[in-house]
């Protein structure tokens with residue numbers, strides 16, 4: 401495995417950028433690999449529903465035939481594709497009891513029978529990933545012959561390569577593949593490669609390897625593995641296979657292109673709701689009448705007006721800007737908390753009488769900030785909800801297409817695990833909803849994880865009435881949107897840069913701007 405593909409989950413983002421954009425998210429064996437390159441474009445339409453599945457390739461073949469090699473070469477050959485996961489069937493070896501473990505260590509347990517693998521679990525994880533949901537897959541140790549306690553969280557792949565000796569055995573698995581590949585390799589070569597690999601990587605000795613090979617591996621190849629070649633769309637040789645891999649990649653590229661085209665056509669619609677040009681007026685679609693947007697807006701008190709006046713002014717110092725952003729986010733989160741369930745609670749006061757009150761009824765509450773501007777709400781959020789877990793999503797517009805691109809997900813555990821996600825309340829934090837593209841993608845990500853739509857509370861300083869919020873509202877009517885104020889206009893224009901530390905000349909740049917707005921909140925807060 402080339403070094404630039406190795407990336408442990410615990411590494412910092414700095415290390416990833418230093419090494420390039422590839423990530424290996426597996427523990428042991430290092431086989432389930434996630435490669436992230438230029439971000440993931442939207443996988444849903446303007447109605448918020450998924451419009452395409454991930455493209456799934458099944459790669460089967462004998463042990464050490466070169467399945468992993470083929471999978472990695474496909475990734476390398478594809479180059480600048482959005483996100484690829486290589487999912488190894490080895491991860492799905494069943495859990496063994498003490499008796500089976502003793503047999504395994506004596507080379508007397510058959511790992512080459514289809515029953516050794518948890519095929520239904522493999523099919524269910526693969527089916528979730530194909531449907532653009534998250535999956536928590538098992539982690540297997542070859543050294544211990546055992547499934548480990550931890551699971552590995554995977555999410556966000558555009559292409560999934562599932563590889564394993566039995567990858568084409570199970571009809572339920574075969575039904576999930578868009579392309580089926582069989583790696584055909586000479587038996588002598590497979591044995592030679594296996595001896596080398598198992599000594600080096602799996603802690604085995606030559607005698608044991610040969611014993612296991614003759615007892616289980618070879619008969620299994622003849623009985624179960626080789627016959628599945630008939631299901632393959634493409635047979636790839638186990639060596640000198642560059643031409644075959646090139647053909648596979650050409651096919652994948654054309655398939656992805658088709659899916660991308662369908663998406664672009666549909667996503668063009670929200671932009672019809674946005675106004676362009678330099679005029680001061682903006683046409684407002686009927687759907688974005690304030691009462692139809694169902695926003696929870698902070699009461700327009702003189703005190704709030706005072707805060708907004710300071711925040712909107714370009715003369716405000718960075719120090720004051722940070723102070724008032726923190727204050728406003730505290731007020732907003734406090735206000736948003738009224739939307740969560742409360743249950744009765746009786747306490748006894750220091751004077752010995754009962755007081756009938758309430759306590760928060762939500763089991764789990766967490767925050768997810770949409771980086772970078774959403775980070776500006778985190779301090780206020782933490783002030784109101786003590787010790788709350790906060791994750792983040794990095795979504796940025798692609799420079800050429802203008803489409804939002806998912807670059808990184810760092811979600812709290814209660815969202816990553818599906819059984820917890822359905823009971824969690826998630827505060828999505830972003831500074832403003834303008835075009836709504838980042839908000840739209842972030843909501844879709846939470847729904848992919850099983851968070852209930854009516855358990856998502858979007859907290860933001862500003863919403864543009866003429867922007868994408870109307871499309872967002874139609875797609876996700878259950879999401880609660882809490883904002884400090886509603887601005888009228890959303891249009892393409894020049895954003896005056898914040899003048900000060902890090903940007904002495906106050907350079908402007910062209911983008912979608914809200915009016916009157918607060919400028920680029922992330923820049924003003926962080927620069």
Ligand SMILES: Nc1ncnc2c1ncn2[C@@H]1O[C@H](COP(=O)(O)OP(=O)(O)O)[C@@H](O)[C@H]1O
Nearest residue numbers: 462463464465466467468469593638639640641
């Ligand atoms: N086309 C190839 N050319 C040269 N070596 C290869 C090729 N395919 C695989 N190998 C080598 O064979 C060994 C086993 O390959 P691997 O892809 O891990 O097999 P599998 O995943 O099928 O068990 C590795 O050491 C790998 O480098």
Ligand SMILES: Nc1ccn([C@@H]2O[C@H](COP(=O)(O)O)[C@@H](O)[C@H]2O)c(=O)n1
Nearest residue numbers: 462463464490511512542545564565617
């Ligand atoms: N504890 C185990 C589990 C499996 N094996 C062998 O692994 C082979 C499949 O993995 P490949 O990467 O070679 O496809 C399979 O043939 C099993 O015999 C093992 O040795 N120990």
